Amino acid sequence: xTITDNSAPATASAPAxxxxxxxxxxxAVALQPLLREHAARIEADRKVTDEVIxxxxxxxxxxxxxxxxxxxxxxDIRTLLDVSAALAEGDGSTSWIVTVINTCQWMASLFSTQxxxxxxxxxxxxRVSGVFSPTTTSRKVxxxxxxxxxxxxxxxxxxxTWAILGMPVTDENGEVxxxxxxxxxxTELTMEDVWHVAGLxxxxxxxxxxxxVFVPEHRIMSVPGAINGVVPAEHAPGxxxxxxxxxxxNVAIGAAQIGMGRAALKLVTEKAATKPVSYTYYETQAESVxxxxxxxxxxxxxDTAHLHLQRAATDIDEGAARAASLDMVTRARIRADTGYxxxxxxxxxxxxxxxxxxxxxxxxxxxxxxxRDANAAGRHAVATPAVGLExxxxxxxxxxxxxxxxx
Numbered sequence: 001x002t003i004t005d006n007s008a009p010a011t012a013s014a015p016a017x018x019x020x021x022x023x024x025x026x027x028a029v030a031l032q033p034l035l036r037e038h039a040a041r042i043e044a045d046r047k048v049t050d051e052v053i054x055x056x057x058x059x060x061x062x063x064x065x066x067x068x069x070x071x072x073x074x075x076d077i078r079t080l081l082d083v084s085a086a087l088a089e090g091d092g093s094t095s096w097i098v099t100v101i102n103t104c105q106w107m108a109s110l111f112s113t114q115x116x117x118x119x120x121x122x123x124x125x126x127r128v129s130g131v132f133s134p135t136t137t138s139r140k141v142x143x144x145x146x147x148x149x150x151x152x153x154x155x156x157x158x159x160x161t162w163a164i165l166g167m168p169v170t171d172e173n174g175e176v177x178x179x180x181x182x183x184x185x186x187t188e189l190t191m192e193d194v195w196h197v198a199g200l201x202x203x204x205x206x207x208x209x210x211x212x213v214f215v216p217e218h219r220i221m222s223v224p225g226a227i228n229g230v231v232p233a234e235h236a237p238g239x240x241x242x243x244x245x246x247x248x249x250n251v252a253i254g255a256a257q258i259g260m261g262r263a264a265l266k267l268v269t270e271k272a273a274t275k276p277v278s279y280t281y282y283e284t285q286a287e288s289v290x291x292x293x294x295x296x297x298x299x300x301x302x303d304t305a306h307l308h309l310q311r312a313a314t315d316i317d318e319g320a321a322r323a324a325s326l327d328m329v330t331r332a333r334i335r336a337d338t339g340y341x342x343x344x345x346x347x348x349x350x351x352x353x354x355x356x357x358x359x360x361x362x363x364x365x366x367x368x369x370x371x372r373d374a375n376a377a378g379r380h381a382v383a384t385p386a387v388g389l390e391x392x393x394x395x396x397x398x399x400x401x402x403x404x405x406x407x
Contacts, residue, residue: 018068019060021079027059028086035090036366042202043369046195047158048094061087061098062127065106065240070120072105074240076320077248078313081255085306088259089266092373093202095256097129097156100203103252104128104164107221108183109241112232114218115183119162129156130164132223134179136210140172144216147182153195153205161186163208166223167215181226183219184210199376227405229325237323243316244326246406247334251312253383254338258309260374261302261345267367268352269295278357285355294355301348305341312337331407332395339388342378349374382406 031052038049056062064080066072075083080102088095108119108128119126136149151165162185169178192207221232226245235241272285272295285291312334319326326334349371353360360367377383387403394401 025082028083032090039091046201047204065102071124076317081313084255085259088256089263092260096203100155101127104130110231110233112218127160128162129160132166134166134168151208154208155203155205157206158204179223180220182215188213199372242323243320247316250335250338254309254341257342257345258306260370264349264352264370268356298348298351301344305344308337308341329395332392336388336392339385342383343385346378
């Protein structure tokens with residue numbers, strides 16, 4: 001199915017027509033057959049195909065979090081979650097990069113007005129990817145900084161036109177005085193193809209390299225400032241760009257997992273109607289009480305995961321609408337929600353593999369790719385369930401010690 005984004009490029013005086021969350025999710029659902037058709041090739045090529053990138057672009061799904069004045073949808077985090085989950089039912093790698101690019105474009109919209117103009121003002125198809133680790137050096141020069149470094153692993157690097165990168169901010173004496181995110185055109189960076197992995201291979205999460213790249217002062221944003229709600233952007237209070245910084249980064253990581261879990265459940269339940277239970281008298285799996293119970297358990301675990309992420313996204317959106325900071329316990333719970341949701345999906349997929357049997361590992365069976373993609377995604381540092389539980393437990397007990405600044 002071909003979807004065309006009929007909204008004209010917007011200007012500050014003529015914003016694009018608003019689409020509802022349901023319309024955006026429907027566009028993602030309509031792309032599922034195309035994504036399933038291309039999934040094996042996406043994995044083999046280790047990058048999302050041009051046809052899929054063009055289809056996602058035409059559907060406007062790379063612009064979910066772009067300000068409306070630049071032609072974006074300025075959708076809320078719940079919508080980002082639902083769109084990403086719908087795409088993941090077709091292909092996990094595609095969903096992952098759509099989520100990452102939308103998250104990075106939300107962050108780019110927190111930079112100064114001039115920086116936003118640099119990125120979105122002249123290019124309605126701009127796409128931003130990013131790596132936040134400050135694995136680089138910088139030196140202060142007139143008007144900004146000169147920066148050199150390498151950033152692993154940049155999901156969507158093949159398809160981005162800009163990158164948000166971590167950088168230590170230095171003064172004239174070379175002393176580090178802050179940690180920042182900076183915006184750099186992809187044309188000023190080189191890429192090393194290093195993404196040879198067992199899961200999410202199609203994300204093309206390669207290494208970006210900067211060699212003495214100039215970063216002007218207007219394209220820098222303090223990380224501690226952003227975490228505390230102090231950003232260079234000048235948006236009206238309330239709405240998407242008032243969302244809690246770390247909470248958005250946390251909850252977005254779980255979106256693709258929901259869709260991959262649903263895809264696995266659909267595949268296994270459909271096959272259960274004709275697939276026998278080996279070495280039993282059951283002619284179909286659907287007749288087996290043991291299978292029925294495992295299917296129900298897996299379905300409930302996927303629903304549990306969705307409900308936790310849905311609650312987290314709702315808390316973020318409601319806080320943003322009030323332009324109010326989320327309290328520490330809520331932010332800690334959102335971090336725990338993400339890890340707990342992912343754990344439930346991975347457990348569900350494990351159960352579904354047991355139900356489906358050894359045939360799940362045939363290269364022609366999409367279930368083995370879903371299993372590998374979900375497990376790779378579930379090992380993202382932000383998603384570690386044990387860390388999320390520790391953070392939340394400390395908050396519930398009133399322990400002030402923090403183990404991460406990203407809350």
